[in-house]
Amino acid sequence: IIEIKNISKIYKMGKVDIDALKNVSLQIKMGEFITIMGHSGSGKSTLLNIIGLLDRPTSGTYYFEDARIDNLNEDELATIRNKKIGFIFQTFNLLPQYSALFNVELPLVYSGCSPKRCREIALSLLKEVGLSGRERHKPNELSGGEQQRVAIARALVNDPMIILADEPTGNLDTKCGNEIMEIFALLHQEGKTILLVTHNEHITSFSQRIIYLQDGKIIEGKNL
Amino acid sequence: IIEIKNISKIYKMGKVDIDALKNVSLQIKMGEFITIMGHSGSGKSTLLNIIGLLDRPTSGTYYFEDARIDNLNEDELATIRNKKIGFIFQTFNLLPQYSALFNVELPLVYSGCSPKRCREIALSLLKEVGLSGRERHKPNELSGGEQQRVAIARALVNDPMIILADEPTGNLDTKCGNEIMEIFALLHQEGKTILLVTHNEHITSFSQRIIYLQDGKIIEGKNL
Ligand SMILES: Nc1ncnc2c1ncn2[C@@H]1O[C@H](COP(=O)(O)OP(=O)(O)OP(=O)(O)O)[C@@H](O)[C@H]1O
Ligand SMILES: Nc1ncnc2c1ncn2[C@@H]1O[C@H](COP(=O)(O)OP(=O)(O)OP(=O)(O)O)[C@@H](O)[C@H]1O
Ligand SMILES: [Mg+2]
Numbered sequence: 001i002i003e004i005k006n007i008s009k010i011y012k013m014g015k016v017d018i019d020a021l022k023n024v025s026l027q028i029k030m031g032e033f034i035t036i037m038g039h040s041g042s043g044k045s046t047l048l049n050i051i052g053l054l055d056r057p058t059s060g061t062y063y064f065e066d067a068r069i070d071n072l073n074e075d076e077l078a079t080i081r082n083k084k085i086g087f088i089f090q091t092f093n094l095l096p097q098y099s100a101l102f103n104v105e106l107p108l109v110y111s112g113c114s115p116k117r118c119r120e121i122a123l124s125l126l127k128e129v130g131l132s133g134r135e136r137h138k139p140n141e142l143s144g145g146e147q148q149r150v151a152i153a154r155a156l157v158n159d160p161m162i163i164l165a166d167e168p169t170g171n172l173d174t175k176c177g178n179e180i181m182e183i184f185a186l187l188h189q190e191g192k193t194i195l196l197v198t199h200n201e202h203i204t205s206f207s208q209r210i211i212y213l214q215d216g217k218i219i220e221g222k223n224l
Numbered sequence: 225i226i227e228i229k230n231i232s233k234i235y236k237m238g239k240v241d242i243d244a245l246k247n248v249s250l251q252i253k254m255g256e257f258i259t260i261m262g263h264s265g266s267g268k269s270t271l272l273n274i275i276g277l278l279d280r281p282t283s284g285t286y287y288f289e290d291a292r293i294d295n296l297n298e299d300e301l302a303t304i305r306n307k308k309i310g311f312i313f314q315t316f317n318l319l320p321q322y323s324a325l326f327n328v329e330l331p332l333v334y335s336g337c338s339p340k341r342c343r344e345i346a347l348s349l350l351k352e353v354g355l356s357g358r359e360r361h362k363p364n365e366l367s368g369g370e371q372q373r374v375a376i377a378r379a380l381v382n383d384p385m386i387i388l389a390d391e392p393t394g395n396l397d398t399k400c401g402n403e404i405m406e407i408f409a410l411l412h413q414e415g416k417t418i419l420l421v422t423h424n425e426h427i428t429s430f431s432q433r434i435i436y437l438q439d440g441k442i443i444e445g446k447n448l
């Protein structure tokens with residue numbers, strides 16, 4: 001379903017270049033649940049952003065459902081992204097001036113459901129991540145873990161085919177984190193493809209495959 | 225050194241009140257290293273913000289070094305805060321338009337050291353948290369864990385008497401997280417008072433006392 005070949009990402013910082021990803025190749029099959037681990041700064045978010053079509057590689061090729069997409073324009077990429085990919089950001093990236101409910105509804109509005117239906121779906125997902133009673137709060141009126149859960153609900157509300165989650169339990173207590181992982185496990189059973197970046201060894205057992213990044217290179221994949 | 229009595233915090237949200245803290249009392253001695261744990265939304269950040277003089281309680285009294293301070297004005301609170309407290313925020317709160325180095329230097333500038341000395345101290349602390357080579361990056365040019373480490377360096381650069389850390393290892397891999405905890409352990413040996421909020425059971429062994437929050441109440445303290 002996804003194949004990236006020889007992907008490199010270089011951030012140019014004036015005189016210095018940062019080689020965030022070095023010649024990374026990876027194949028992801030439909031319905032796989034993969035965990036990506038590695039040290040802070042090893043390139044995990046960079047890799048996820050490229051896979052999620054939020055960023056372009058400096059070089060290399062990207063095939064999405066067998067079609068070459070690294071050469072598409074921004075609108076074409078956005079269309080694929082909005083229809084097929086749900087992205088949970090490491091730093092949440094919520095709209096600060098809007099409520100949790102509106103933040104979660106927004107992707108639905110674009111997919112054309114009625115306002116009443118949009119609201120129902122959003123409320124149900126907020127309830128599923130344990131945020132009933134917090135729908136009207138703006139992000140700065142929510143705890144860190146609550147903001148993280150709004151970000152999770154927002155990524156799932158459009159029922160995406162592929163879920164990319166960047167440290168989705170980093171601000172959650174163990175119980176809460178496990179509840180989120182149960183949601184991912186259920187979505188996986190429904191056939192979704194999931195890439196999960198985490199530092200938390202305890203949640204790797206939910207996935208079938210672990211990929212390690214070190215200094216921008218994939219150094220090991222373990223099949224479980 | 226710090227004593228809070230019957231502290232309550234109510235967030236007013238139009239028709240609904242959120243009782244974030246309910247009648248919390250706590251004594252903290254000079255040189256203690258305390259871990260605060262609890263579910264997402266239990267009131268940990270709210271408690272830390274009040275202890276760190278970043279927020280005012282709705283009711284209750286706060287004694288800091290035996291002096292009543294919950295009735296001081298903003299300038300007086302800011303003076304105590306800048307001199308005595310180093311705060312590591314759960315969501316980093318870095319200045320986005322400035323480099324990591326400048327973000328770390330800023331508290332030093334206020335304390336009146338020479339530009340040359342400020343820079344030396346900031347660079348040395350950035351090195352200590354493993355960020356050599358990333359000093360010139362702005363926050364959005366840093367990984368999540370790197371931003372977190374800039375926030376840590378910034379809190380420590382003024383050599384504060386009290387360190388309040390809100391989930392300081394949430395975005396760090398295990399190795400990196402342990403390196404940060406070693407820094408805290410060293411500071412504790414030097415006589416600093418440390419309050420650390422965390423979800424990570426593995427780092428509680430660094431402290432001598434654990435306080436649990438549940439629905440805004442302190443329900444248990446374990447001495448280790
Ligand atoms: N916009 C940018 N400009 C320059 N360098 C960048 C930029 N974004 C990231 N980097 C650098 O690229 C490297 C990889 O970053 P990335 O965010 O992918 O790491 P990560 O594995 O997600 O780390 P963490 O676990 O800390 O979140 C880091 O060393 C970072 O400093
Ligand atoms: N400004 C605010 N206005 C209204 N409610 C708020 C505000 N800030 C926090 N809250 C609510 O108060 C409760 C406690 O928040 P707090 O940030 O202290 O939780 P926490 O224990 O730090 O959680 P986490 O582990 O998720 O970071 C939460 O349920 C939150 O929704
Ligand atoms: Mg990252």
Ligand SMILES: [Mg+2]
Pocket residue numbers: 143144145268269270314390
């Ligand atoms: Mg918090």
